[in-house]
């Protein structure tokens with residue numbers, strides 16, 4: 560297991576307690592949240608309501624709640640108990656919520672093909688590329704259906720702004736974007752292929768929501 564900032568930073572109670580308000584309370588934050596969810600609805604089009612979905616990492620339950628409202632049976636998993644405490648508070652009595660479980664994405668406590676789909680939003684950009692591949696392979700192992708995952712595209716206006724800002728002030732966290740070509744290559748290494756890609760605002764926003772589907776390994 561490799562250590563990286565996002566793995567420990569969100570385990571701080573202070574970080575968990577301010578997560579939702581810091582990102583999703585402003586007009587811009589609410590708008591981005593809506594756009595991400597709109598992209599997810601498109602990416603989830605082949606996953607029928609009632610399917611069993613793993614939301615990884617579930618964080619404070621933002622996406623978990625959205626999936627539950629779409630009628631999916633959901634397991635939420637995250638390494639951070641403080642983040643999940645907020646998810647428990649919001650969703651603890653939701654009838655479609657199976658469980659919220661502490662787990663490391665690099666080594667998931669689930670059986671092969673246990674889920675109909677996996678969702679993973681706002682995670683890949685925090686994870687170093689070698690770890691990310693391991694995580695993607697784990698997602699593939701536990702899912703018989705698509706992996707709905709967001710990546711940050713470096714060839715966008717918001718990524719350019721991020722790079723300019725980084726010249727002025729050292730960024731507080733490492734950033735691991737991936738071009739669509741890099742996403743396709745990484746997916747192939749994990750035995751997956753891109754079936755859909757939805758940029759939330761093409762050329763402007765970094766966020767792209769992909770649907771990766773299982774394909775047989777060709778390098779074996």
Ligand SMILES: C[S@@+](CC[C@H](N)C(=O)[O-])C[C@H]1O[C@@H](n2cnc3c(N)ncnc32)[C@H](O)[C@@H]1O
Nearest residue numbers: 565566569616618621637638639663664680681
């Ligand atoms: C930016 S948050 C995203 C949460 C949620 N998906 C969302 O979109 O609001 C990143 C989350 O990744 C979790 N995380 C970091 N490393 C992890 C790991 N190795 N296994 C599971 N969760 C991890 C953190 O605890 C944090 O809750």
